[in-house]
Amino acid sequence: MTSTREPSRPREERPAGPRVAFLGPEGTFASEAARLAAPDAARDALSSIGEILDAVRAETADLGVVPLENSIEGSVNLTLDELAFGEPGAMIRGEVTLPVTMNLLTRPGSQLSDIKAVRSQPHALAQCREWLETHLPAAQHDASTSTAEAAREAAESDGAVAALGTQLAAELYGLGVLARDVHDYPGNTTRFVLLSRSMHPATGADKTSLVVFFGEDRPGLLLRILEEFALRGINLTKIESRPTKQQLGEYCIFIDCAGHVSDARVGEALRSVHRHVANLRVLGSYPRADAVRETPPVTDTETAYEDARQWYEGLLSQVGEARGGSIDGGFAGGAGERRDG
Template sequence: MIERYREIIDRIDREILNLLNERAKVVIEVGKEKLKNNKPFIDIPREEAHIRDLLEVNKGPLLNENIISIFREIISSCRLLEGTLKVAFLGPEGTFTHLAALKRFGRDSVYVPARSIPEVFSLVEKGEVLLGVVPIENSTEGVVNYTLDMFMTSPLNIIGEIIIPISHNLIARDDVIEIKKIYSHPQAFGQCKEYLEKNFPGVDLVEANSTAKAVEMASKDNESAAIGSEIAAEKFGLKVIASRIEDDPNNRTRFLIIGRNNENRFSGKDKTMVMFSTAHKPGALFNALRCFAENNVNLTMIQSRPSREVLWEFVFFVEFQGHKEEENVKRALESLKEVVWSYRIIGSYPEDESL
């Protein structure tokens, strides 16, 4: 009976293979049309809407997360027939930003590690890569201010978001005897605070630029450990001493996809982020936020950052549900123009619903 089932699987796989190649041929023709009309070969809103449509008709037994993973790789492989997608990320390899980029763009894209968030922006601005991926917010530690600050000086736009679960591991060399210090990124230390206080109260915590860099540092020191991902442990040949040491089992991090294009079309479920400055007087921020409430626009994030131009003046970042071309959002933004000093739409982009 097993052999009979295997024959059925083999036949289905051959059918899948033929259909994949038919899909690839169509993608090549689409690529020619995009080239003829000078359009970018990646269309994030289209990809997100397509995935969303597939999930709506998925009857199982494959879970939605399985469908997302499978079709991300199919899209990635077919996209390669149109052109090579180069994506910069906060490196080195093995960081959670790297994992987020892989999740979204698949293994057939080219990934360029950057040493810092500003370098990710720089690589995209110079055209050395098409897109960049940077962290913006963690469910435990809050917003990554470095990323918000970059939008005050960079012309780049947000064209997508990626949300992934964050699971931290304590990682060390095989020959470690006593752990005298632990390396990691400040955000990771914050997300594992209770674990560290309980298990390593007297150990020095040494900050690194990334969790992957921390694992690399621990690989050179047999009296240390690092907090990082399993993929980083594998990369540097270390072992996982303890798994899932994060304080919050629902720990999530959100990343932004940044690019030079600000023409994202409506995908069906979008977000928009704007930045603005107001007069330094009572009620100025209230008047700005009222523009959203009066037009039934739901805010998902509001942050303030020092303007860097005038002492004690701030730039406000507001993210909300809806696309800039939707009528209620248009009305809200028109009203906002009337009550603020300056403002910029940083981007409208598909909402990540994968978790």
């Protein structure tokens, strides 16, 4: 996909110390995720997911924080597309999961009966759809660029505009919390990924994300790709298709799997997948947010792969010229070739 943004410029001089870029302004869930990921870093609140990836590519930010998926609304397609089709140079280095608590924010003194419009980021509005239909059936739903921007707009209104957002946004913009926990489903959680110029070293509790472009469509191709992971005891935690934006009916597949690219079994699986499809992009290997260490079958442990490698190298060491000259004359021509005396 061709980007309409200006190409990333060479790195410019910037103040010393790590910097984290996130989807601003301050008061968004992304700003909270950035604080969790890099509490001591200087902060750059940017206006789009694309700008965050560009900042990482240009090395004007050491870390970028972008939303990847929500437990209610699913994947953030803008992030998936930037990772799959954007310029190289920004890889997933970590992840943060953040519980999402939606509150109805208004100017102090406003009542539900005063609210004519509710504003927020589109995903936030969708996560509170049922509550809004029950308690504010006549209110208009207006999309804003972020939950914090919606809070700012509500603060500047005459009291007839409410925002869906965080407690922090209410404090930043002088709003009251008219209703708490207005999201429709408990356990509402957003997964943010941390982007850097390089992948994180293996920790033993890792995850690898990749995207596979099929190119030529062949029967059974997806099955063969998935089997490469299954044969090595690698758990797939996510599989999702997205249009390639080239032609109707052409898709790429996003896969999250357990393990790190430096793990023998993951490396072997990726090499085997690459035999099936030439266009394979690894988006990153990184520590899992839940720190869960998966235990592979005994035949798929690192020890088992190392034992097999050493055995095979020993086997290859037995290939070579015979001592004392050639003894292969009678059969060196190949199997089945007759040599008459």
